[in-house]
Amino acid sequence: MMKIYRNSGSHSKAQRLFSMMKDAGVEPTTATMHLLMVSYGSSGQPQEAEKVLSNLKETDSNLSTLPYSSVIDAYLRNGDYNAGIQKLKQVKEEGLEPDHRIWTCLIRAASLSQHTSEAILLLNALRDTGFDLPIRLLTEKPEPLVSALDQCLEMLETLEDNAAFNFVNALEDLLWAFELRATASWVFLLAIKRKIYRHDVFRVADKDWGADFRKLSGGAALVGLTLWLDHMQARSLIKL
Numbered sequence: 001m002m003k004i005y006r007n008s009g010s011h012s013k014a015q016r017l018f019s020m021m022k023d024a025g026v027e028p029t030t031a032t033m034h035l036l037m038v039s040y041g042s043s044g045q046p047q048e049a050e051k052v053l054s055n056l057k058e059t060d061s062n063l064s065t066l067p068y069s070s071v072i073d074a075y076l077r078n079g080d081y082n083a084g085i086q087k088l089k090q091v092k093e094e095g096l097e098p099d100h101r102i103w104t105c106l107i108r109a110a111s112l113s114q115h116t117s118e119a120i121l122l123l124n125a126l127r128d129t130g131f132d133l134p135i136r137l138l139t140e141k142p143e144p145l146v147s148a149l150d151q152c153l154e155m156l157e158t159l160e161d162n163a164a165f166n167f168v169n170a171l172e173d174l175l176w177a178f179e180l181r182a183t184a185s186w187v188f189l190l191a192i193k194r195k196i197y198r199h200d201v202f203r204v205a206d207k208d209w210g211a212d213f214r215k216l217s218g219g220a221a222l223v224g225l226t227l228w229l230d231h232m233q234a235r236s237l238i239k240l
Contacts, residue, residue, distance in 0.1 A: 041074025169217035176219035
């Protein structure tokens with residue numbers, strides 16, 4: 001029920017349901033606590049999400065990055081980038097290695113930031129924790145980075161939670177926001193090659209709705225549409 005409330009945007013109902021569970025003596029699982037943190041984050045209450053994380057840390061000394069990423073995301077959604085970066089540093093200080101969940105979280109926030117300086121701040125924070133690929137894609141020539149990204153996607157493909165798909169979606173949003181169309185295009189094609197995106201994504205014109213762009217992020221869909229238009233134009237020229 002909490003997931004249903006969260007997905008429908010009824011965050012206050014999700015929070016009330018959690019309180020009812022506690023009052024009834026039902027001990028929430030880590031997954032339930034994660035849903036609650038996401039709900040707090042989506043409703044602009046990052047401090048409440050952090051309180052949930054603090055409670056989790058008292059009862060579970062072997063937490064993954066999932067609850068941390070939820071709190072970081074809550075701060076970033078609220079526009080508090082400095083607090084999000086401080087939580088990122090805390091992850092390292094507590095002996096955890098930031099992974100794809102946190103990478104995706106910060107990349108997505110960078111793509112949505114209103115100011116270039118804020119985006120660079122977030123990506124530099126990622127770089128300082130050991131993951132410099134996103135900032136390099138913005139600041140360096142893309143050709144030498146193809147192999148590095150390919151290796152990164154190969155690693156993400158083995159993980160659960162659509163790790164590779166979510167990561168590429170966030171990366172495409174970032175590249176589109178920075179108007180790096182050529183880089184975004186080869187990243188998109190690499191995702192197709194690695195079967196992260198469907199290989200028949202360009203068949204929308206033939207009404208093959210298995211290639212529906214709606215599962216892609218906004219940036220990825222725009223990149224896909226641009227490539228599709230180029231593909232259709234090339235076909236028209238061949239016919240001529």
